[in-house]
Amino acid sequence: MNLLNELASLGVSDLHTALYATAGIIVxxxxxxxxxxxxxxxxxxxxxxxxxxxxxxRRIGR
Structure with missing residues (x-):
């Protein structure tokens, strides 16, 4: 959940947006x-x- 806090500090206000961003990175x-x-x-x-x-x-001999 530390990544979510960092995303929120970057200006991602909504928790769902942060969750989607994290899921996108993982995918x-x-x-x-x-x-x-x-x-x-x-x-x-x-x-x-x-x-x-x-x-x-080699087996054929060429």
Whole structure:
């Protein structure tokens, strides 16, 4: 609730507005974390795909 007090001191007078602002910040942080994890997953799958392709080409003998 310390964040709400700081928002109120910044000029957010209504408690509901402060709650909505806090919820919005939390949602934005969660979305950023999800995006980062998705980026890492696509990178990992791409690297795995490249490694598998190299392995298959070696097995063929190219």
């Amino acid at each position: 934005l942080l969660a979305l950023r974390m999800v995006k980062v994890s998705l980026d890492n997953a696509t990178l990992r799958s791409r690297m795995n795909g490249r490694a598998n392709r190299i392995r298959v080409l």
